[in-house]
Amino acid sequence: MPLSTIRILYELGIALLFLVVAARSWRTRGGAVTVRELVFGFVLSQSVELLAVQCGRYRYPDWLVYFPPHPAWVPLGVGLGWAALVPVVMRISERILGEDAPPWRLGALDGLMAVGVDLVLDPAVSGEPLRMWLWRGEGMTPYRFWLLDVPVFNFVGWVLLVGACTWQLRVVERAGPAAPKWRRLAVFLAVDLAVAVIVMRLPWW
């Protein structure tokens, strides 16, 4: 199969998976929680990805749809993929540890599960020959630590980002029906982005 066809199928597949997860979550958990989980997962991941590309951590060449379209830095499918993964790992860890387990334990398990599958996916699709995203290039970060031809920075980022995202979502959801959930998520988002800026500027990655 030509690589260009695999690339297109990969991008379309992510969008389809997002729709499947969204429909499933909506049916089993209701609209309000589903929208909060998916929107927070999408906005947080897409924002962090934009920061990372701007900092020269990696780049996404030749995707079909970027969000925002200008500058065409991060594909829409990247945020959708992250957002689809969030409720999936959350439900699995809640079944393993129990729904009443402390949010930090559930979040840690979520992060580990996410990086577990990324250790298979990322080395397959990043870099040559598929080039869904590239770690090396002119003006980009010269990484020092690599695993399976992927910077260790990436895997650490997956654990931290997914773990933080799901921990924050659970903290907000457990606050009770009267709590201002969207406002709290907005505060968490601002804190996350501030931390992300600092982490991405660390020279030793």
Next chain:
Amino acid sequence: MVVRLFRRLYPYLEAHFEVGFYVYLWVNGSVLAALVGRPWLGAIGLVTVAPFVVAYVVRHRRHPR
């Protein structure tokens, strides 16, 4: 035949959608890895994905919902 198989599997997919989705991501990554000439990458999931799936199955057998 495919429809009949799907009908038989549907209750399991419905009850265990998330872990099925998680395994699908692993299989999908393994197929992609094989297509780009790195078939051994899928085996990494035996260490990084399978333990979570096993933990899920064990937990479900002890505490079915």
